[in-house]
Amino acid sequence: MTEVAQARKSRLRKFEYWTAALLAAAWLFGLASFVAADGHFEATLPRLRPPAPGLQNLALWDLGPTVRASSFYGDWLSHHHPLFVVDGREHPDLVEKWACGEHDLHPFIEITWRELHDIERVVIRHAGWIESAALTARRYTIRTLTATGYGPSQDVDSNQEAVASYDLTCRGSRGIRIEFKRNKGDDIVRVYEVEAWGR
Amino acid sequence: MSRRRVTLALATIFLVGLVVRLLALRFEPPHHPDEFFQYLEPAWRRLTGAGVETWEWRNGVRSWVLPGYHGAWMALLMRLGVRDGIKLATVLRCHWALLSLTLVWAGWRGGALLARRQSKESDGTGSPRQATDVQAPPAGWQGGLLGALFCAAFPLLVRFSVHTLSELASMLCLVWALVLSGELAENAGPGCRKKALWIGTLLGFGVWLRIQHAPVALLPVLWLLVARRSRLLAWVAVAALIPTLLFGVVDKLTWGGFFSSYIDYVRFNLLESGADIFGKKPPGWYAQQFFHRLPVGLPLLGVLCLFGLRASWPFVSAALALVVLLSTQAHKEERFAMLLWPLVLISAAGYAGAWLAARTSKTSKTSAFEATADAPPSRYRVWLARVAVGILATIILADGALHARGNDFPGLSRSRFEAQAWVGAQQDVTGLLYDEPLFTGGYLWFGRSFPQLLFKPGLLANPLVSHVMVPRDSSEMRTAQGSGFATVFSSGNIVVLRRKAGVR
Numbered sequence: 113m114t115e116v117a118q119a120r121k122s123r124l125r126k127f128e129y130w131t132a133a134l135l136a137a138a139w140l141f142g143l144a145s146f147v148a149a150d151g152h153f154e155a156t157l158p159r160l161r162p163p164a165p166g167l168q169n170l171a172l173w174d175l176g177p178t179v180r181a182s183s184f185y186g187d188w189l190s191h192h193h194p195l196f197v198v199d200g201r202e203h204p205d206l207v208e209k210w211a212c213g214e215h216d217l218h219p220f221i222e223i224t225w226r227e228l229h230d231i232e233r234v235v236i237r238h239a240g241w242i243e244s245a246a247l248t249a250r251r252y253t254i255r256t257l258t259a260t261g262y263g264p265s266q267d268v269d270s271n272q273e274a275v276a277s278y279d280l281t282c283r284g285s286r287g288i289r290i291e292f293k294r295n296k297g298d299d300i301v302r303v304y305e306v307e308a309w310g311r
Numbered sequence: 312m313s314r315r316r317v318t319l320a321l322a323t324i325f326l327v328g329l330v331v332r333l334l335a336l337r338f339e340p341p342h343h344p345d346e347f348f349q350y351l352e353p354a355w356r357r358l359t360g361a362g363v364e365t366w367e368w369r370n371g372v373r374s375w376v377l378p379g380y381h382g383a384w385m386a387l388l389m390r391l392g393v394r395d396g397i398k399l400a401t402v403l404r405c406h407w408a409l410l411s412l413t414l415v416w417a418g419w420r421g422g423a424l425l426a427r428r429q430s431k432e433s434d435g436t437g438s439p440r441q442a443t444d445v446q447a448p449p450a451g452w453q454g455g456l457l458g459a460l461f462c463a464a465f466p467l468l469v470r471f472s473v474h475t476l477s478e479l480a481s482m483l484c485l486v487w488a489l490v491l492s493g494e495l496a497e498n499a500g501p502g503c504r505k506k507a508l509w510i511g512t513l514l515g516f517g518v519w520l521r522i523q524h525a526p527v528a529l530l531p532v533l534w535l536l537v538a539r540r541s542r543l544l545a546w547v548a549v550a551a552l553i554p555t556l557l558f559g560v561v562d563k564l565t566w567g568g569f570f571s572s573y574i575d576y577v578r579f580n581l582l583e584s585g586a587d588i589f590g591k592k593p594p595g596w597y598a599q600q601f602f603h604r605l606p607v608g609l610p611l612l613g614v615l616c617l618f619g620l621r622a623s624w625p626f627v628s629a630a631l632a633l634v635v636l637l638s639t640q641a642h643k644e645e646r647f648a649m650l651l652w653p654l655v656l657i658s659a660a661g662y663a664g665a666w667l668a669a670r671t672s673k674t675s676k677t678s679a680f681e682a683t684a685d686a687p688p689s690r691y692r693v694w695l696a697r698v699a700v701g702i703l704a705t706i707i708l709a710d711g712a713l714h715a716r717g718n719d720f721p722g723l724s725r726s727r728f729e730a731q732a733w734v735g736a737q738q739d740v741t742g743l744l745y746d747e748p749l750f751t752g753g754y755l756w757f758g759r760s761f762p763q764l765l766f767k768p769g770l771l772a773n774p775l776v777s778h779v780m781v782p783r784d785s786s787e788m789r790t791a792q793g794s795g796f797a798t799v800f801s802s803g804n805i806v807v808l809r810r811k812a813g814v815r
Contacts, residue, residue, distance in 0.1 A: 142387030146358065146379060149386065153360030155760035157741060157775075173741075173775060186356065186364040188748040193762035195742075195775055205769045214369050 153181040153194050159226065170231065171223045171288075171308040173198045178287075180222040183213030185300060194221060197306045204242065209304040212292070219294070219301045223308065224287030228259060231285045231310030233277060234266075239302035240274030248274055249301050251293040256282035285310065317448040320456055321419060328415045328463030332408040335473045336401070340725040342718050343646055344749050346474045349373060351400060352753040354382030358389060361760040363753045371566040372575040376558055377477050377520060396755035397732055404473045407480075411472035414483060415463040418657055421490040421626070422458020423451035424497060425661020428622035430668060453671075454664020457704060461656035464708055466715035467604060468656075471649050477521045482650045484517030485527045489625060489654070492531035496538035507543040511550025519558040522573060524650055526632035534625045586642035596643045597634050601651070608710035611703060612659045619662030626661075630654040644719045656707075663700050670696035723750045726803030727780070733800050734778045734807055735759050742775035746787050771796070779808040 159176030171177055173195070181194035192211035201208055212219035234254055239247035250271050256263035263282040280288075288308050292301045341347070348365050353375075356362025367373045384406070385399050393399060427450050449455070462468060471479060491510045495503055514528045535544045559569045566572055579585040602609055616627050630651045637647050671693045731751050734743050735758040744766045745751060757763055762775060766787050770776055771794040779796055781787035783806045788798075796808035 138387055139383050142383035142385070142390070143379070145386035145390060146354070146382040149358050151357045151360055153760065155361070158739070181360070183360065186362055187369070188363055188365070189765055191363075191762065191764050193764075195762055196773075199773055199775050201773060204773075205767065207764065207767070208770070208773060213364065 151183060153179075153184055155179055155195060157195065157198070163225075163227070163229070165311070167232070167309055167311050169200070169307045170225050170229050170310050171198050171306055172200050176226055178224045180220075180224075181210060181212070182218060182220045183216040185211035185213055192302070197221060197303055198223060199305075201305070204304055206242065209239065209242075209302050211303075212301045214298075214300060216300075219292045220289060221303065221306065222257070222287060222289040223306060224257060225308075228284045228286055229310045230281075230283045231256065231288070231308050232279065232281055233309040234280050234288055235275065235277045235305075235307040235309065236290070236303060237275050237305035237307075238271070238273070239304065241304055243302070245272075245274060246295075247299075247302050248272070249292050249303065250295050253291045254278060254280060255289045255291070256280060256285045257287040257289055258282065258284055259286055312448055312452070314446050314448045317452045317456065321459060324419075324456065324459045324463045325412065325415055327460075328412050328469075329409075331464055331469045332411065332472050335469050336405055336408055339470050339473050341723050341728060341750075341752070342471070342474045343476065343644070343720060344723065346476050347400075347751075347753050347755065348749075350377050350475045350477065351381055351403065351755050353378040354385055355396060355399075355753070355755040357382060358385055359754070359760065361754040363748070363763075370575065372572055372579060374519070374558055374562060374572045375565045376561050377480065379561070381475065396735075396752075396758040400475075400752065400755055403475055407475060408473045410483060411468075411479065412463075414468070414472075414486060414653060415459050417483075417486045417490050418458035418460075418462030418653065418660065419455040420458075421486070421493065421657040422461075422660035422664055423449060423455030424490065424493045425458075425619065425623045425626070425658060426451035426454025426664035426668060428493070428497065429454070429619055429662055429665030431622075451661075451664060451668070453667040453700075454661040457660035457664050457700065458657045460704060461660055461707070462653055465652060465656055466708070466711040467649070468652055470715060471646070474646075476646060478524075478646050478649050481517045481521035481524045482653065484513040484520065485524055485629075485650065486653045486657070488513040488517060488528070488531050489534075489629060490657075492534045493625065495540060495543060496534050499538075499540055499543065503543055504546055507540075507546035508550040511547035512553060514547065515551040515554030519554055519573075522576065523637060523647060524633065526636050527629040527650060527654075529632070530625045530629040580642075581640065584641060586640070589642050591641040592643040594638050597638055597648050600645055600648070604714050605707070605710050606714065608707040611706065612655050615659035615662045616655060619658060619665070622665075623658035623661050626654045626658040630658075646719070659707075663703060667696050667700045720750065722747065724803060724805075726805040728752055728756060729802040730780050730800060730805040730807050731756055732758075733802070734780060737778070737809075739777060739809075741777045742773065743778045743780060744770055744776055744791075745780040746782060746785065768794075777810050780805060781808070782806070 156178040157173050157176050160174040163170065163175055177198055179194050179198060184194050185192040190207060192207065192209050194210045196208045197210045199208065210221060238249055248271065251269055253265055253267050255265040263285055264280060266278050266280050290306065294301065348363060349367065352362045353368055356364065381403055384403060388399055388402060488510050491506050495506050495510065510531060514531060518525050518528045532544065532547070535547065562571050563569045616623065620627060633650055634648055637643065671688060727750050734740055735756070740759060740761060742761050743757070743763045745763065746766045748765050754763065764770060766779065766781060768790050771791060779791040781791065783801065783804050788806060788808065791808045795811050797811055798806050799809045800807040
């Protein structure tokens with residue numbers, strides 16, 4: 113092989129190494145981002161009407177809330193999407209509830225609204241509202257969210273109510289967050305509706 | 312033919328391979344729901360929180376390695392501002408199409424290797440003839456070019472090259488491992504340890520990416536054993552440990568046990584025949600399918616493989632071992648056996664290349680095909696041989712093209728994907744009902760975090776459901792129309808209906 117050809121081959125090899133190194137570095141950066149992702153869900157619904165004056169459910173879907181959830185049970189057939197907790201359905205189908213993922217060890221759901229509001233009451237329609245009472249979540253903490261962090265909260269240790277209502281007052285609230293503990297190790301959390309009443 | 316002309320021919324074949332893959336990227340419909348729901352959707356779900364979770368992922372019978380590989384590229388692209396699921400899927404499909412071009416290079420090296428071995432077997436000289444002229448093309452180039460052409464343009468391989476399935480990634484690894492093993496068996500010169508390390512790494516990835524391909528991985532090992540390369544085999548084993556450890560550790564970190572996804576997978580699919588619930592096929596189904604794909608070409612390939620068996624036995628045995636193992640399982644899908652094609656095509660190319668070389672060689676007694684005189688063959692004879700091989704290649708490729716259409720899931724049409732993408736692009740979408748969740752692209756293709764559910768009449772009353780995607784003139788379509796939805800888009804047989812204003 114001539115010297116020119118050898119030099120060309122050497123340059124080509126160097127180019128290959130650099131390309132491979134750059135691609136590997138870029139991919140590793142992506143991998144770090146992928147591993148760091150916690151897989152939480154977040155969606156904002158479009159606002160279809162402004163909030164009415166007076167007491168109302170601030171979490172309702174058409175006010176355009178943002179819903180965050182630790183995960184959801186995303187089977188093809190039993191698809192329990194987090195946005196169902198704000199759909200306002202009075203007679204929901206079994207599928208129209210939020211259920212956390214099977215591997216979710218720290219289930220939570222969070223609903224935030226577009227402006228600051230004063231909330232007075234939080235209502236949770238648990239699985240027992242439609243299904244077996246045994247599926248109702250027993251232990252959870254309801255936290256109010258303010259512009260600067262957390263507001264008043266309420267710990268619930270042994271809920272038995274299918275529709276549980278809590279007087280939780282918070283001025284200038286931007287949302288609520290409910291952190292659940294599973295009833296049993298392998299039981300998933302199921303919630304049909306979350307209502308945040310305020311003005 | 313000069314080295315320069317062979318290089319040009321090879322470059323042209325690469326170009327053809329690239330062009331047909333780009334065409335496949337544009338026109339090839341989805342092949343299997345798994346390409347989305349097993350290898351892309353889990354990554355998308357982890358990055359965005361929205362995604363369909365199949366039973367395999369709930370029960371931990373899938374490794375995170377391939378979705379993690381895809382997820383890393385997705386995460387990088389999302390950091391760069393590409394957040395559209397369809398674009399991300401297209402980039403990944405394109406990535407696999409480009410990677411599958413390495414199969415063309417493997418076809419070139421494998422075909423040349425087998426052609427050399429064939430000539431060697433026929434010569435009985437025990438060593439390949441080395442070209443002394445630097446302008447001369449590499450030995451076995453005829454088989455190499457044919458192997459490259461088959462791998463570049465065989466329609467099923469082209470179609471398969473754009474799908475994000477583990478079979479494709481495993482296929483690339485195992486074909487390369489077999490080719491490199493052959494080179495190592497033929498010549499353990501300088502750089503052989505590096506090659507052995509590559510073989511081990513590729514075998515490890517090939518097997519763990521697709522556990523059903525394991526029988527194929529035995530053949531490179533056997534080949535090296537037969538060639539008395541036991542010391543190099545030790546390096547192969549050491550290198551194979553690296554991917555093995557990687558897959559084991561990833562399972563430990565994600566599912567809690569070393570190789571737990573594989574243990575569960577093998578238990579469910581191979582031992583308990585759990586996959587039978589997805590359909591059973593008779594033992595001879597794969598043979599029927601191969602004949603269906605290549606009714607004229609397959610006998611030709613079979614004859615070539617048979618004639619060249621002494622040289623190409625590792626390739627042919629690997630293909631047969633794969634088909635035999637897969638045939639023992641009642642649940643069968645064409646993609647499971649896709650690895651057969653490059654193995655058989657390269658084997659056939661090797662024999663045809665050696666035959667052509669024998670017909671066109673200027674040296675005497677080049678082969679046992681026919682003892683030639685010392686005089687160079689006539690131009691007429693050379694062209695006749697080239698035309699014969701050209702006709703053979705044309706028959707195989709044309710036959711493959713004529714029978715390349717269709718796949719295991721006739722319902723998996725482009726129309727659904729177009730309709731779903733259209734809904735995902737609408738500003739007013741807040742929820743979608745569809746008749747067949749399996750035949751869509753999941754949340755990745757939808758590109759929105761709003762609910763997508765299987766159609767039920769009762770769900771039409773849910774205010775979040777803004778769109779319905781169902782077959783034209785179906786009962787679902789009529790029910791949706793009766794509930795205040797009107798058709799706004801159609802693609803093929805699929806229509807999209809939107810809730811009329813004011814109807815909630």
